[in-house]
Amino acid sequence: MKQFLLIISLVAGNFAKAQKIDSIYVNLYTDSLKKGTYNYINIDGRLSNGRYLPLDNNDLTFTTSAGEFKGNSLWINKDYKENKVSIKVILKSNPLLHKEFDIYIKQLPDNEKLKTTEEILNEMKKSKKNKNKR
Numbered sequence: 797m798k799q800f801l802l803i804i805s806l807v808a809g810n811f812a813k814a815q816k817i818d819s820i821y822v823n824l825y826t827d828s829l830k831k832g833t834y835n836y837i838n839i840d841g842r843l844s845n846g847r848y849l850p851l852d853n854n855d856l857t858f859t860t861s862a863g864e865f866k867g868n869s870l871w872i873n874k875d876y877k878e879n880k881v882s883i884k885v886i887l888k889s890n891p892l893l894h895k896e897f898d899i900y901i902k903q904l905p906d907n908e909k910l911k912t913t914e915e916i917l918n919e920m921k922k923s924k925k926n927k928n929k930r
Contacts, residue, residue, distance in 0.1 A: 817841035820851065820885065820893055828902040831876055834869035839885055839895070857886045872901065879903070 819842045829835045837858070839851045858865040861882040863872040872881065880900045887893040911919075 815843040815845055815847075817849070817851075817855075817887060817889070817893065818844050820856075820887055820895055821848075822885075822895055822897055824899065828900045829870065829872055829881060830902050830906070831872045832874040834866065834871050835899075837865075837868050837870055837883065837885075837899075839868070841887070851887075855888055857888060859884045859886075876901065 821840045821842065823838045823840050825836065825838060839856060841849045841851045841855065843849055853865070853867045856868075858868070858870075860870060862876055862878065863870050863881060865871075870881070870883070878901065880898045882896065882898050884896045885894060
């Protein structure tokens with residue numbers, strides 16, 4: 797029985813490896829990059845069976861017009877002056893599969909003040925009182 801399970805596992809493993817990536821897609825979590833921080837660049841591969849697989853720097857070669865990649869994360873220096881960055885990703889197992897795209901740099905400062913827990917609770921209490929008055 798153990799030998800049978802081992803054979804089935806090996807066959808299933810080889811079948812999974814046999815699935816080839818037939819296209820790659822850029823799936824960004826944001827519409828712009830922030831300077832002075834790492835920005836994750838999400839790339840998915842579509843397998844020949846129709847499933848999707850997240851790809852990383854083990855699968856892809858990343859190049860950029862600015863900044864530096866560490867894995868899938870792109871660091872943009874705070875003093876970068878351009879309004880966008882060009883990125884190219886190449887599938888290592890098939891360099892014919894690649895994507896080139898631009899991502900814009902966030903222009904407005906991050907000065908948004910988030911509400912405290914106390915402020916949110918007070919708003920909820922006020923809202924509840926107003927509903928009860930109706």
